[in-house]
Amino acid sequence: MLKNRNLLIIALIAMVNMLGYGIIIPLLYGYSKKFGLSDFENGLLFASFSICQFIATPIIGRLSDRYGRRPMLLVSIAGTAVSFFMMAFAPNVLFLFLARMLDGFTAGNIPVAFAVISDSTKPEDRAGAFGLIGAAFSFGFIFGPAVASFTVGLHQSLPFIIAGVITVIAAVITAAYLPETNPHIGQVKHDRLFDFKKMWTMLYDPNVGATFLISLFFILAFSCAIIYGFQPFTLNVLKLTQSQNALLFTLFGIIGLITQTFLVGRITKTFGMKRAFESSIFFVAISFIVMYFSHSVGVFVAAMVFLALFNNVVQTLIPTILSREADARAQGAMMGLNASYQSIGMVVGPIVGGAVATVSTPLPFALGSVLIFICFFLSPRVLRPKV
Numbered sequence: 001m002l003k004n005r006n007l008l009i010i011a012l013i014a015m016v017n018m019l020g021y022g023i024i025i026p027l028l029y030g031y032s033k034k035f036g037l038s039d040f041e042n043g044l045l046f047a048s049f050s051i052c053q054f055i056a057t058p059i060i061g062r063l064s065d066r067y068g069r070r071p072m073l074l075v076s077i078a079g080t081a082v083s084f085f086m087m088a089f090a091p092n093v094l095f096l097f098l099a100r101m102l103d104g105f106t107a108g109n110i111p112v113a114f115a116v117i118s119d120s121t122k123p124e125d126r127a128g129a130f131g132l133i134g135a136a137f138s139f140g141f142i143f144g145p146a147v148a149s150f151t152v153g154l155h156q157s158l159p160f161i162i163a164g165v166i167t168v169i170a171a172v173i174t175a176a177y178l179p180e181t182n183p184h185i186g187q188v189k190h191d192r193l194f195d196f197k198k199m200w201t202m203l204y205d206p207n208v209g210a211t212f213l214i215s216l217f218f219i220l221a222f223s224c225a226i227i228y229g230f231q232p233f234t235l236n237v238l239k240l241t242q243s244q245n246a247l248l249f250t251l252f253g254i255i256g257l258i259t260q261t262f263l264v265g266r267i268t269k270t271f272g273m274k275r276a277f278e279s280s281i282f283f284v285a286i287s288f289i290v291m292y293f294s295h296s297v298g299v300f301v302a303a304m305v306f307l308a309l310f311n312n313v314v315q316t317l318i319p320t321i322l323s324r325e326a327d328a329r330a331q332g333a334m335m336g337l338n339a340s341y342q343s344i345g346m347v348v349g350p351i352v353g354g355a356v357a358t359v360s361t362p363l364p365f366a367l368g369s370v371l372i373f374i375c376f377f378l379s380p381r382v383l384r385p386k387v
Contacts, residue, residue, distance in 0.1 A: 006120040009178050010113050011136040016170040018137045020163035022144020026246035029231040035093040043354025050346030052104025061336015064112045068180045072112045077171040079106020084164035088157040111335035118323050118331035119181040134260035134316045141253030149246035208325045210381035215318050216341040221371035223349025229364025255308035264316050278379040280313040288369035292362050
């Protein structure tokens with residue numbers, strides 16, 4: 001697998017791209033506060049990215065099936081770079097929202113990158129391939145928050161400038177080294193680029209419907225409890241600083257890197273993909289329950305480590321399972337469709353998280369646990385014999 005040049009290039013792109021993203025996420029909540037946003041408005045800021053991503057990613061996924069993976073990756077990465085610079089120099093809250101929206105509209109990196117993996121690997125090798133990409137994401141997410149932690153004290157805009165420069169590097173790497181991998185360019189000609197009816201009906205598809213539902217609810221829970229609920233809880237309840245908060249994200253990335261590099265493949269081979277998937281979902285739900293009841297930094301961090309371990313197993317296996325359930329000629333479309341379901345979760349999650357946090361700051365963790373248990377009860381329905 002390490003001899004697969006395309007896979008290694010995608011892993012490098014993923015690492016550099018996530019490095020920029022990892023710089024932004026731990027600081028976004030605190031950074032937006034300087035513009036006077038309330039918690040609910042902050043939730044809308046997080047959601048604005050996902051609303052635009054929801055609209056754009058199935059289109060980018062389908063366009064990658066029609067015209068190739070490489071040009072779509074270049075467009076999406078370049079848009080992300082521009083958005084980071086817009087955030088760094090935003091004169092008012094309007095520019096902040098526009099920056100997040102632009103990033104969302106061009107956020108086709110992940111589904112197209114996953115489609116490149118599907119193009120470049122055999123079905124039996126994809127769990128390890130997705131694990132390698134997940135490890136690259138984690139590696140970037142380790143150093144991204146660390147950079148944020150050490151630079152935010154110098155100037156609040158500096159981490160965003162660094163993120164923009166790093167993402168430009170990812171675009172250059174893509175342009176210089178990634179060949180086109182789609183062997184089926186032009187074969188998908190008659191479907192609509194964006195089809196709400198299809199999004200609804202695919203949830204009932206006997207082959208991929210359960211996987212899409214799990215992906216939707218899992219990201220809804222994660223965005224409610226972690227993408228939004230994590231920062232208000234650590235900053236307002238545990239009284240951590242922005243730098244300490246960024247270091248917690250670094251720890252999350254370290255656990256993810258270890259899991260995806262050394263554990264996902266072994267866990268899958270030892271217990272089987274389906275059983276590993278079900279068990280990991282269950283333990284994610286338990287982690288959220290412990291975080292909800294935690295009253296000390298030590299207990300919270302222990303639960304976070306547990307969460308990072310099993311969350312990364314689930315996040316790696318979702319696209320792996322989907323790649324096995326989907327038709328080989330429509331991998332880009334399926335990955336793009338999956339990204340749209342996840343975008344719905346990313347839209348609703350921060351808004352709901354912001355709303356329930358006004359009642360009780362830890363409440364997003366409790367809601368997240370409920371949603372993850374729904375995923376657990378759906379998990380026996382994945383990887384059924386195709387009909």
